[in-house]
Amino acid sequence: MSIQRLSYLGFEVSDVAAWRAFAGARLGVMETSVGEDGARFRIDSRAWRLDVRKGTADDFSFAGYEVDSEDALVAVRKRLEAHDVAVTVEGPDLVADRGVLGLVSCRDPAGNRVEIFYGATEMFEVPFVSPIGVSGFLTGDQGLGHYVLNVPDTAAALDFYIKGLGFHLSDVIDWKLNNELTVRLYFLHCNGRHHTLALLSAPAGKTLHHFMLELNQLDDVGLALDKFEADRAIVATLGRHTNDHMISFYGATPSGFAVEYGWGARGVPPGWSVVRYDRISIWGHRFV
Ligand SMILES: [Fe+2]
Missing domain, CATH: 3.10.180.10 (2,3-Dihydroxybiphenyl 1,2-Dioxygenase, domain 1)
Structure with missing residues (x-):
């Protein structure tokens, strides 16, 4: 279970x-x-x-x-x-x-x-209304979204989340940060969402690398992109990830960690096999 x-x-x-x-x-x-x-x-x-x-x-x-x-x-x-x-x-x-x-x-x-x-509390009697007119967030069976943790020991964390909590490995990205440093990212799923949790061990930074909210429409992402650009709060430009195929950008939060705001991800269908990638993105996601 x-x-x-x-x-x-x-x-x-x-x-x-x-x-x-x-x-x-x-x-x-x-x-x-x-x-x-x-x-x-x-x-x-x-x-x-x-x-x-x-x-x-x-x-x-x-x-x-x-x-x-x-x-x-x-x-x-x-x-x-x-x-x-x-x-x-x-x-x-x-x-x-x-x-x-x-x-x-x-x-x-x-x-x-x-x-x-x-036994979470549902509030259908008070419908969700976005204060800026976002069309809606993709949750349901896939849950809230995903988050990425920077941990000192990825092997120990993988053991806990996979063998202890029952996650499954989706795939791995070897993320080249610069000529000297490549970090391995592990993406884990517990339902049809490509990943709910990802783990990496980076030499610096906060525990929370970012959290992700998935929107129902691409225009929601574009409208938010304009606002983050006006605030000069873009962490990474619009792009499409290699593994979940999500189109997203990364913005700065008031706490310094990032938020990924995205649309259009693919899931992990039955029969999925673990694969690996050398790039985090097919296009875009240039870190500012
Ligand atoms: Fe993400």
Whole structure:
């Protein structure tokens, strides 16, 4: 028994006000709750998908993965424990905070917090409305999107996410950063989305390299591209990736890590084989 999809992401951010403005006006996500020390955002029928909390890290805080039932949650916990991972069964306060029916948590080998739950809150009675008219985000069976973690030991992280949590390797890119340095990127899937998580070990940088939101229409990406260009906040130009074929650009967030804003990715159909690539992109994605 393994996890079904990524449901939510949490970030620790130094400037909550900047994130509230950025999330609405640049990402087009819908603010659903604001507290003294943070805010939450919706991108579909779920009660929340992104959580920003005041702190000093300006980096990844937690990822929430969904299973279909209480039995599945017990099975994932047992699978992790059989893999020598310490799992915490979370109490009613955190369960209520996340708006779920049952929740366990653990840390990956790099110390990144992973939450697994069943029973997310749906809010069909309050339809998702983008403050900037984004047509919609591609979620559903593929979950929130994807994120990329920079970890000190990719072998240990792969062991945890594949053997512990049940991810499958999609493919590998040997990413040539310069003449001296090539970094191997590992792309992992847990459903039809080409990758929900990617792992690399880079010599510098934040734990969260970027997170990705997938739009329903190419025009959503183009309209956002214009806004990020006007802000001089482009991290990488428009391009198409070699592995998932997504057309996307990368923009700067108020916390320094990047957001990938994309459209048109291919999935991993039955019969998919692990492959490798020497380039991250077919065209574009020039880092600014
Ligand atoms: Fe990405």
